[in-house]
Amino acid sequence: MSEIANTIFSAETAARFDKLVTIYPVRRSALVPMLLYAQDEIGYVSDAVVAEVAERIGILELDVRNVLSYYSMLRTKPAGKYNVQVCTNISCMLRGGYEILDHCKHKLGVGHKEVTKDGVFSLEEVECIGACCWAPAMQVNYDFHENLTTVKVDEILDTYRKGQGKDVK
Amino acid sequence: MPTLVSHPDEVKVISRRFGQGATDINKYVELDGYKAVQMAIEQGPDWVINTMKASGLRGRGGAGFPTGMKWSFVPKQSEKPKYVLVNGDESEPGTCKDHVIFLHDPHAVIEGTMIAGLAIGAKLGFIYLRGEYRYLLKIVEKAVADAYAKGFLGKNIFGKEGVDFDIITQSGAGAYEVGEESALMESLEGKRGVPRIKPPFPAVVGLYGGPTVINNAETIASAPHILLMGGEAYAKIGSERNGGTRLFGISGHVERPGVYELPMGYNLKRAIYEVAGGIKDGKKLKAVVPGGSSCPVLLPEEIDVGLDFDQMAKAGTMLGSGGIVVLDETVSIVEFALRVISFYQHESCGWCIPCREGTDWIKKTLTRVYQGGGSKKDVANVQYLAENMMGRTFCPLGDAAAMPTLGFVKKFRKEFEDYIEGQKAGTPIITVEQLVGAH
Numbered sequence: 190m191s192e193i194a195n196t197i198f199s200a201e202t203a204a205r206f207d208k209l210v211t212i213y214p215v216r217r218s219a220l221v222p223m224l225l226y227a228q229d230e231i232g233y234v235s236d237a238v239v240a241e242v243a244e245r246i247g248i249l250e251l252d253v254r255n256v257l258s259y260y261s262m263l264r265t266k267p268a269g270k271y272n273v274q275v276c277t278n279i280s281c282m283l284r285g286g287y288e289i290l291d292h293c294k295h296k297l298g299v300g301h302k303e304v305t306k307d308g309v310f311s312l313e314e315v316e317c318i319g320a321c322c323w324a325p326a327m328q329v330n331y332d333f334h335e336n337l338t339t340v341k342v343d344e345i346l347d348t349y350r351k352g353q354g355k356d357v358k
Numbered sequence: 359m360p361t362l363v364s365h366p367d368e369v370k371v372i373s374r375r376f377g378q379g380a381t382d383i384n385k386y387v388e389l390d391g392y393k394a395v396q397m398a399i400e401q402g403p404d405w406v407i408n409t410m411k412a413s414g415l416r417g418r419g420g421a422g423f424p425t426g427m428k429w430s431f432v433p434k435q436s437e438k439p440k441y442v443l444v445n446g447d448e449s450e451p452g453t454c455k456d457h458v459i460f461l462h463d464p465h466a467v468i469e470g471t472m473i474a475g476l477a478i479g480a481k482l483g484f485i486y487l488r489g490e491y492r493y494l495l496k497i498v499e500k501a502v503a504d505a506y507a508k509g510f511l512g513k514n515i516f517g518k519e520g521v522d523f524d525i526i527t528q529s530g531a532g533a534y535e536v537g538e539e540s541a542l543m544e545s546l547e548g549k550r551g552v553p554r555i556k557p558p559f560p561a562v563v564g565l566y567g568g569p570t571v572i573n574n575a576e577t578i579a580s581a582p583h584i585l586l587m588g589g590e591a592y593a594k595i596g597s598e599r600n601g602g603t604r605l606f607g608i609s610g611h612v613e614r615p616g617v618y619e620l621p622m623g624y625n626l627k628r629a630i631y632e633v634a635g636g637i638k639d640g641k642k643l644k645a646v647v648p649g650g651s652s653c654p655v656l657l658p659e660e661i662d663v664g665l666d667f668d669q670m671a672k673a674g675t676m677l678g679s680g681g682i683v684v685l686d687e688t689v690s691i692v693e694f695a696l697r698v699i700s701f702y703q704h705e706s707c708g709w710c711i712p713c714r715e716g717t718d719w720i721k722k723t724l725t726r727v728y729q730g731g732g733s734k735k736d737v738a739n740v741q742y743l744a745e746n747m748m749g750r751t752f753c754p755l756g757d758a759a760a761m762p763t764l765g766f767v768k769k770f771r772k773e774f775e776d777y778i779e780g781q782k783a784g785t786p787i788i789t790v791e792q793l794v795g796a797h
Contacts, residue, residue: 212526214439214482214566220548221531225489246548259550259707262489262532277788278451279651279683280609282697287788316534316701317451317651318490321609321681322616323360331492335360 197237202230206245216246220256224263232267261315269304269311271349271356273297274328277314280321285337289325290314292339296346309350330356360458363616365633369595371583371603372576373619376462381497383504386465392505394582395472396516406477410581412589414601418455419445419537419574420650420678422667425581429571431561432478438568442474442483443560445542446575449488449534450650451701452681455605456575458617460487460494463579464501470578472511472523473585478571482524485575486546489531499527534705538753539572541707552707553753576605597623600666604680608634611641611686623664630661630684641686645770649678651698652758654765655691675765690784691773695766696724700793702759713756716747720763729790732778740774741767 195203205226209219220242227238234257243250257263275293277286294300297310304311320326323335327342332355334345348354362377370376380386398406411426432440444467448456459467471483485502487495502525505511513522528546535541536551543565545551564570580602584592593601600622606629609615613635620629626648630636637643643658648665654675656663663673670677685694703717720743726732744760744767751757767774773783 215547217548218528218546221545222529225529225531256548256550260489260531260533277697278701279647279694279697280452280615280681282694282787283610283683283685283689287792291792316704317449317453319448319454319457319488320360321452321454321683322607323454324609324615328490331490333359333493 195241197235197241198227198230202226210245217248220246220248220253221260224253224257224260228263233264235265267304267308270309271329271354272311272313273346274313274315274318276316276318276320276324276326276328278317280317281324281326284324286325288339289327289337289342292342293327293346296343310346329354332356360454360461361616362458362462363614363618365618367624367628367633368619369603369621370619371587371592371595372459372466372580372605373462373617374583375466376458380463380465381501383465383501383508386463390586391465391582392469392510392516394585395469395476395510397585398473398476399516399518399521403477403479406473406585409585409589410477412593413584414589414593414596414599415577415580415584416600416667417574418576418580418604418680420450420652420676422677425573425577428561428573429474429477431559432569432571433562434479436479436569438566439482440478440480440569441565441571442471442478442480443539443542443546443565443570443572444471444483444485444575444578445537445539445572446485446487446491447530447537447542448491448575448679449537450652450679450681451698452607452609452647452650452683453679454607454609455617455680457491457494458605459575459579460491460498464498465505466579466582467498467575468501468505468511468525470573470581471525472515473581474571474573474578475523478569480571481522482526484526484528484546484565486528486530486542488536489529492529495527495529502527533707534701535707535753535755538755541753542572543570550707552709555752595621597621597664597666597669599668604665606665606680606682608682608684610684611638611689612636612684613638620665622666623669626656626663626665626682627661629665629682634684637684637686641688643684644687644689645685645691647681647683647685647762649676650681651683651701652676652754652761653678654761655769657769676761688785690782690786691766691770692724692728692777693784693787695763696721696728696793697788698762698766699724699759702755706755706759710751710753710756712747712750713759716743716756717759719743720759725790725793727774727777730777730780730782732774734775734778736778737767737771737774
């Protein structure tokens with residue numbers, strides 16, 4: 190049984206966190222992955238997440254916030270159900286990354302780090318996602334989509350809108 | 359899913375198992391998997407280190423330090439536990455080779471980690487993947503679980519009394535800086551990923567204060583292959599002082615972009631024109647960034663050069679992470695340079711002033727030039743700023759931003775000056791408004 194009262198996470202995630210803090214030589218090593226997994230479940234790193242993670246690891250909330258503000262994948266505001274991250278770094282840029290980004294902006298009607306009104310999608314322009322040889326590329330949640338064209342983007346977004354897209358977490 | 363490419367000139371050592379279902383542990387074992395680590399257990403640490411030294415393998419993360427030597431630097435006696443840390447925080451623009459290894463051959467990384475652990479006397483290894491590679495982390499996590507289930511990891515591995523090894527898989531959360539080894543350790547310890555002051559070096563004081571070997575994922579995945587084929591045989595494939603093969607990611611304006619395994623010393627021009635099929639749509643070549651975005655650019659007349667650490671250094675650039683980015687005649691170098699520096703400005707951790715301020719000033723100046731409001735002094739100023747960043751920061755991010763900038767302004771000076779005069783070269787891809795959208 191957990192030593193921390195679980196208030197916000199599912200039983201499965203709470204059990205995962207209970208294990209996570211025990212595997213490392215130092216408890217604090219669990220912090221970054223814990224914040225990511227918490228975000229996957231809650232949608233963002235809320236104040237409640239910060240408080241509970243701090244307690245689970247045994248550090249100050251300030252220490253959690255200090256780390257939270259450093260990593261670009263951690264967010265303190267809700268994103269859409271599907272977070273669309275379009276890469277525009279050099280390899281993607283040379284093969285139409287900006288065109289893909291503009292197309293997504295137009296299609297979803299939102300800008301960088303904005304969420305659609307229905308909350309289904311959010312859009313982000315991101316730095317190199319390590320898909321350079323299959324450019325242009327984007328990630329929807331943790332799912333990669335490569336060799337994009339605007340037509341392919343339309344198909345991908347429609348699949349997610351219908352709730353049929355993969356959602357690798 | 360990334361498509362696999364191939365070319366007759368490839369020498370498949372590390373990519374030998376790609377596309378053959380080696381993510382399945384039984385298939386991996388069938389393809390000689392986990393044989394090398396058992397050889398390492400039988401023969402002992404000295405044999406492993408000597409074989410690695412003989413192989414001439416140099417770190418595939420970019421620095422090119424000899425791996426066998428790195429392993430031999432770890433003190434034999436240590437009061438604190440020793441660790442192996444695999445750097446899979448691949449974030450250098452133009453680089454996607456580790457992506458393919460994790461996707462197709464995760465057990466090679468696991469086996470390599472165990473071999474490194476046996477060589478230095480560590481009982482715990484970490485495999486750290488960048489946060490964006492979550493789908494790959496799942497593949498690696500499953501591979502680790504399968505290895506435990508088979509008794510290849512844990513206590514008394516392969517039934518050998520007293521031989522223990524554990525692996526923890528870990529994920530980052532988005533920070534290019536964490537690819538630097540000391541920042542990686544900070545991140546793994548649950549802190550902001552900023553670099554540490556060196557010395558002490560990680561081999562002596564590393565993770566949790568213990569001696570630590572940190573290797574790039576491709577370096578680690580090469581180890582089992584080297585032990586199986588023998589150090590000398592591996593060294594022979596490559597060029598002088600640059601043993602073996604390497605995964606090169608060729609991207610940008612080529613007909614067949616992809617990750618190709620070529621012998622060290624392979625000609626860059628042939629890699630672009632033959633292996634990757636030449637310049638896309640029959641256009642002319644304008645420039646090549648040979649080893650990830652931090653490497654100084656090469657002109658078309660400079661690319662008849664061997665792809666190894668020494669020959670690239672002689673050519674005034676670097677082999678880096680092996681990410682070759684090809685630019686055709688339509689690219690505006692001013693625009694490209696601005697996109698590169700915007701990345702480094704975004705990713706600077708802000709600790710060292712020359713990097714924090716330098717990247718910002720260069721970006722602001724180049725933005726002005728790109729907008730058409732540049733002054734004659736701007737090119738000299740950019741060069742001055744970049745020169746003053748070089749070697750003046752705790753980690754190489756400052757250099758990584760300065761080196762390509764210097765390359766661009768030195769080799770394409772006229773293009774920058776033409777911009778200032780109002781004559782723009784190349785086809786615009788981004789507007790300044792687009793660029794500042796996310797930065």
